[in-house]
Amino acid sequence: MILVTNNEGTLGVPTTARMLAAGHPALDAIEAGIRLIEADPSVRTVGRGGWPNLLCELELDACVMDGTTLRSGAVGALKGYLHLVSVAREIMRRLPHEFLVGEGAARFAHEIGATPAENLIEDSRRVWREWFDRTLTPAQKQAWPNIPLAELCRHAIDPETGRDTTVFLAHDNSENICSGTSTSGWGWKYPGRLGDSPIVGAGSYADTRYGAAACTGAGEMTIRCCTARSIVLYMKKGASVADAVLEAVDDMRALKTGLINRVTIHAIDTGGNHKVVAVNGSAANVYWLWDGTGDPRRCPAEAIALR
Numbered sequence: 001m002i003l004v005t006n007n008e009g010t011l012g013v014p015t016t017a018r019m020l021a022a023g024h025p026a027l028d029a030i031e032a033g034i035r036l037i038e039a040d041p042s043v044r045t046v047g048r049g050g051w052p053n054l055l056c057e058l059e060l061d062a063c064v065m066d067g068t069t070l071r072s073g074a075v076g077a078l079k080g081y082l083h084l085v086s087v088a089r090e091i092m093r094r095l096p097h098e099f100l101v102g103e104g105a106a107r108f109a110h111e112i113g114a115t116p117a118e119n120l121i122e123d124s125r126r127v128w129r130e131w132f133d134r135t136l137t138p139a140q141k142q143a144w145p146n147i148p149l150a151e152l153c154r155h156a157i158d159p160e161t162g163r164d165t166t167v168f169l170a171h172d173n174s175e176n177i178c179s180g181t182s183t184s185g186w187g188w189k190y191p192g193r194l195g196d197s198p199i200v201g202a203g204s205y206a207d208t209r210y211g212a213a214a215c216t217g218a219g220e221m222t223i224r225c226c227t228a229r230s231i232v233l234y235m236k237k238g239a240s241v242a243d244a245v246l247e248a249v250d251d252m253r254a255l256k257t258g259l260i261n262r263v264t265i266h267a268i269d270t271g272g273n274h275k276v277v278a279v280n281g282s283a284a285n286v287y288w289l290w291d292g293t294g295d296p297r298r299c300p301a302e303a304i305a306l307r
């Protein structure tokens with residue numbers, strides 16, 4: 001058994017590890033852990049308390065993947081609900097689809113009785129308001145929100161400078177390997193922007209035969225590289241989990257133009273091994289590891305600069 005989460009997993013790690021130790025399926029344990037983080041407003045890029053988009057609306061994304069069935073459930077740009085990870089899980093359970101976004105996702109969340117919530121907290125509204133007052137011209141303020149927003153995206157907040165998206169990877173005692181993610185994405189993003197967190201193969205991927213991977217940080221980069229799926233594919237082709245992650249980092253070196261920023265890659269294999277690399281991140285980047293015995297512990301990620 002193994003559990004790896006990023007540092008934002010702090011609130012959920014004890015519950016997830018306890019459930020895995022008690023023999024619960026990995027997906028149940030991941031969902032329970034992520035729900036705790038989604039409900040806590042101190043984690044500023046997940047669920048309640050997340051950063052809003054340019055229009056000061058919270059649009060949340062999440063994904064779960066069952067590496068044994070290779071089914072996933074993903075939800076993107078959903079407003080007004082608290083536990084995105086559970087909505088994603090119900091998409092996997094109840095629908096023949098893998099991914100719902102926007103109004104359709106809200107309709108589904110209502111239909112299944114998901115918990116409605118006002119996730120925008122007063123502090124997020126205050127910070128957004130200060131940005132608005134400081135950044136926009138008087139003419140833009142008067143015409144708001146009917147102005148072009150594209151230029152304003154330059155002010156997007158890098159989540160890894162604050163508190164980040166959460167990702168969970170787990171291998172349970174029935175040999176299932178699963179993944180889960182949840183995020184509010186980048187602060188001040190263009191409305192409708194999806195990062196990698198809800199995109200299977202980019203922000204997460206799990207295959208019980210080989211392992212799993214999940215990413216945090218600039219989803220624009222991992223979408224372009226299909227990072228999570230690539231890592232699992234490299235393992236399928238015989239690479240160790242460490243070499244698979246380094247190969248995925250090498251893929252990122254080919255990215256030209258566009259947003260090149262920070263990404264942290266987390267990966268596990270079937271043998272209880274793992275690798276976490278902070279690409280363009282600081283040496284202070286840490287993650288949680290529970291290896292099936294004792295208490296979960298914080299470990300430093302390996303820092304790699306792209307150029």
Ligand code: GLY
Binds near residue numbers: 195
């Ligand atoms: N990795 C989270 C995002 O790009 O939204």
